[in-house]
Amino acid sequence: MERETLILLEKFDQLSLTDEERDAFLKFYDKQLEEKKALDAVDTENVERMVHVMPIMTVVREDEAKKIYSREDLQKGAPATSEGYWQVPRLVE
Amino acid sequence: MKKYETVIGLEVHIELATKSKIFCSCSAEFGGEQNDHVCPACCGMPGMLPVTNKRVVDLGMTAGMMLNCEINRTTTFDKKNYYYPDLPCSYQTTQWFAPICVNGKVRIQTSKGEKDIRIKQIHMEEDAGKLVHDDWTDTSLVDYNRTSVPLIEIVSQPDFSSAEEVVAYLERLRSLLRFAKVSQCRMEQGSMRCDVNLSIREEGETKLGVRTEMKNMNSISAITRAIEYEVARHIDALENGTEELVQETRRWDDVKGKSYAMRSKETAGDYRYFPDPNVMPIVIDDEWFDSIKASLPEFPEVKKARFIDELGLSEYDADLITQSRAFCDCFEAAYKECGEAKEVANWLISDCMNMLNKKGSTMDQLKVDGTALGKLIKLVMESKVTRGNAKKILLVMDEETIDPEKYATENNFIVSNDTANIEKVIKEIVAADPKSVADYKGGKEKALMALFGKCMKTLKGNCDPQVLRKILLEEIDKA
Known part of the structure; x- marks a missing residue:
């Protein structure tokens, strides 16, 4: 992995690594990739994509609207609210 | 100047006509007080698990079938990562690896003839919440009512070459999806929104030019103006070097008639899609698939042709x-x-359309029961109810379910055959208004209408107009 890619990923995940941590991660990551190359040798030509690790499919519910929770209950743990809104630090790009 | 061609692709978001949200049972209804349609799942509380609304899959399939798509019988959900508080989980649950529909096409009609627009895919996903930026407290206020409201996103191939084609496509989509009751497609309420991806290249060039995207366009006229503006801006940049074109997301300001750079365009890699392990894959068996296929409506143009050919309606x-x-x-x-x-x-x-216009309602909001309307028309045609009174009954029919004949009887709207009573009323009115009688005899046709109106009013409209006119003329002769 390129160092720039790692720095971009840090930005996405709101992390800030030191140069030493970056060096260690890149070394670890490249080693992992090298080891995974062994998987390329496996023939997957007629193997269906695994869509989920659990053998459970199509968990659906009927389209019925229900009101179970009140706004007040849901906002009990909120650091700040205002007139029914959650209030967060200003976000404008 | 060199010759250029425009290349446009569209991403259209359609809000589905469901009662509840895509992954929880909160109401999906438009409006409501802020954060009134929320629960721990759509607020992103830790540990809450999503359960897919079956109706969303039904409507996703319906949309795909209406747009000639292939349906993926095994369809899965994925996480699209981005940090922004309008989505409380820091990701949007959407479809990336196996969307519900792929490879469709929509035929459009423009001044240059017919054209097929290819649909790359349709995927199901959740909507985001609403942010209000509060200048007074320098904070942002978050409303999660719209969070997790079900959407489909219809992604076209870059097959459009003009604003006219884009408009024809959007109108066709709207018509087909409303017909299939997939969505109301009300752009003014945001239940149909459009992202426009646009680039310009020299005619004959096969490589695409620099692409810009305008997001969340919600009016057809604004889309037309935005496309025309962007085409001119791109050509100006290429011809005169007025600016360097970069791949970016732009915001269209319809009041100023200008687009502004918002941010550099994300690529798929930036979102780091990965399968959502919390939402189980959906497998569509034959029975489910066939039931949706059987529920599809006749296409509007097929219906129109049948109404003209078989029922004798005019084209209009x-x-x-x-x-x-x-x-x-x-x-x-x-x-x-x-x-x-x-x-x-x-x-x-005439009557139903007027009634809807007065209420500010759309055609799709007509509540009149068709069978009841047929019964009402029969009553008028059999002269049992006058047209004027039938219009009054129609207004009631738009509010509640009634049997028109029962309602007419109970409310004295049935035309009276009691000619003795009609004669009595006419005699009294003729006797009381000798001036109008004299005016009519002197050639003033309007005087007859005045007498006719008085009689009809006294009889509360429950009289066959032909009978009334005949007796009235006889009484005037005698007077």
């Missing part, structure tokens, strides 16, 4: 009625009841 009437599924359903039920296609069309196009 058939065109108007087939603009709306509600009008079509009402028309067909009323026709089945009374057998008078033209008469039903007249009632729908």
